[in-house]
């Protein structure tokens with residue numbers, strides 16, 4: 076429920092103009108909320124009001140910050156250089172990622188946009204039970220690899236890699252899934268777009284914190300394949316695992332950026 080403070084409201088109409096579902100009316104130079112009118116609690120009315128006259132009752136208004144008080148600028152060159160320099164990390168030190176760091180990474184997910192502002196993205200964090208989870212995934216990938224080999228249709232090197240991963244893990248404990256990362260975040264949602272947008276922003280925060288990560292597509296595929304794993308993860312109704320982040324302190328140091336294919340673009 077959006078509430079307007081009529082003592083403060085000057086009837087400028089900026090909130091109504093910026094409300095996408097048109098849930099705000101202006102009458103007698105005062106804003107009012109049109110109840111049951113598809114408000115998605117996006118907070119645009121709060122953000123745009125010059126008089127700070129708007130609040131959403133169900134949300135924590137104490138976390139709202141005045142933009143003049145925070146630096147929110149991203150220099151374009153710094154940003155593109157970050158994207159060029161970031162690498163998938165497949166070698167981690169033993170140093171532990173702190174709970175504060177994980178909370179910052181989660182904040183990046185929480186403040187990412189979602190369709191209709193539904194905010195239906197969930198995070199399952201593995202730290203203490205990471206060994207158990209890793210074993211379950213490596214076992215599942217072995218099963219998937221066996222199935223592919225039995226079918227006789229092999230369209231990628233992954234099934235053989237999964238078998239090698241399994242054998243090396245069982246024989247020497249070698250971890251080619253999470254590469255001994257100490258923190259794994261499973262991201263699930265009813266919307267693949269919402270999950271992946273959150274994940275990409277979380278990735279940027281990971282590197283901003285001086286950490287590194289890999290997206291574990293193998294884990295995503297194993298979770299998709301196994302209802303047992305879906306139950307183990309306690310997925311919400313209608314949610315699927317869309318991506319998995321394995322996070323830690325990088326052991327490897329890169330010296331330069333890498334070349335990439337040209338962008339595949341149509342200009343009309």
Ligand SMILES: Cc1cc2nc3c(=O)[nH]c(=O)nc-3n(C[C@H](O)[C@H](O)[C@H](O)COP(=O)(O)O)c2cc1C
Pocket residue numbers: 161162163164165289290291292293294
């Ligand atoms: C959706 C997605 C899934 C991925 N899955 C895995 C994975 O399961 N294991 C792995 O080692 N790397 C995985 N990667 C990392 C890619 O192989 C890597 O991004 C790519 O080779 C380019 O390297 P770079 O990230 O260092 O630029 C994944 C990347 C993405 C975006």
Ligand code: SF4
Pocket residue numbers: 079083084085086087088089090091105106123124125126127128129
């Ligand atoms: S933006 Fe603020 S001041 Fe302007 S009409 Fe809306 S509530 Fe009133």
Ligand code: SF4
Pocket residue numbers: 077090093094095096097098099113114115116117118119120121
């Ligand atoms: S929260 Fe968003 S949708 Fe709801 S009244 Fe404000 S601007 Fe409109």
